[in-house]
Amino acid sequence: MKYGLALRYALCILALIVLAPAAVLVALHMPAFGEQLPAYGTTVNAHVPYMRQATNVVTAIIFDVRGVDTLGEEFIFVAAITGLAVLLRGGRGEDASRKPIHVDGRWLPTRSEAVALLIRWMLPATVAFSIYVMAHGQLTPGGGFQAGAMLASALLLLFLGDGYRSWRQVTPPVVMQALEALGAAGCVCVGLLPLALGAGFLENVLPQGQSK
Numbered sequence: 001m002k003y004g005l006a007l008r009y010a011l012c013i014l015a016l017i018v019l020a021p022a023a024v025l026v027a028l029h030m031p032a033f034g035e036q037l038p039a040y041g042t043t044v045n046a047h048v049p050y051m052r053q054a055t056n057v058v059t060a061i062i063f064d065v066r067g068v069d070t071l072g073e074e075f076i077f078v079a080a081i082t083g084l085a086v087l088l089r090g091g092r093g094e095d096a097s098r099k100p101i102h103v104d105g106r107w108l109p110t111r112s113e114a115v116a117l118l119i120r121w122m123l124p125a126t127v128a129f130s131i132y133v134m135a136h137g138q139l140t141p142g143g144g145f146q147a148g149a150m151l152a153s154a155l156l157l158l159f160l161g162d163g164y165r166s167w168r169q170v171t172p173p174v175v176m177q178a179l180e181a182l183g184a185a186g187c188v189c190v191g192l193l194p195l196a197l198g199a200g201f202l203e204n205v206l207p208q209g210q211s212k
Contacts, residue, residue, distance in 0.1 A: 053208040059143045067202030071187055078184050111163060119161025126154040 031038070037045070044065060045057060054060040062070050130150035137143030159167040191202040199205050 052204065053210060056137060056140060056143070059137045062143070062145075064202070064204060067191065071191060071202070074184065074187050078180075081180070116161045119157045123154055123157050123161070126150060126157060130154065 044061060048057050048060045048065065049055060052060045052064055054064075130147045133140075133150060134144060134147035137147070155167065155171060158170060194203040194205050195201055197205055
């Protein structure tokens with residue numbers, strides 16, 4: 001146990017030694033606040049709207065101009081989630097059943113029916129708005145990242161309003177694990193599909209419509 005803790009400290013110190021100089025250099029060379037946009041930003045702002053028919057330039061950059069970098073970021077998220085799942089993994093005898101765990105001597109407050117009613121109204125509205133944000137990411141400040149955060153908050157509302165049992169019923173572990181795996185693989189497949197059609201990786205081969 002002591003050896004493992006010492007190894008963690010050693011790896012942390014090594015990472016700080018390697019990454020700290022780079023972080024300091026980046027911070028020192030950042031442009032001043034309010035400084036004129038660099039040539040890259042000016043070029044993107046000038047050409048992306050009519051090349052991709054997208055008024056939300058940020059989303060066009062994330063999913064098109066620098067799509068390969070976005071794919072790398074997604075797998076950083078996957079690695080972080082995997083690490084968190086390993087760190088917080090259940091021990092022997094623990095399971096992900098619908099029955100909440102009770103600790104002896106711990107008082108659990110009763111559910112507020114007013115809060116539950118309010119959340120039952122807010123939950124479908126939150127899900128609908130997250131779908132709207134996801135579907136209109138090319139036009140307005142939105143897209144998959146923001147919509148995903150909203151959808152996750154809807155599940156949190158379910159947990160706070162109806163309790164653990166209802167939340168677990170909607171999010172069974174097997175289904176959630178399959179969706180997480182499909183999400184990671186789906187982004188790769190979306191990038192590889194244009195290659196099969198003779199286009200570039202993550203290139204948009206669908207009709208782009210007209211921005212107004």
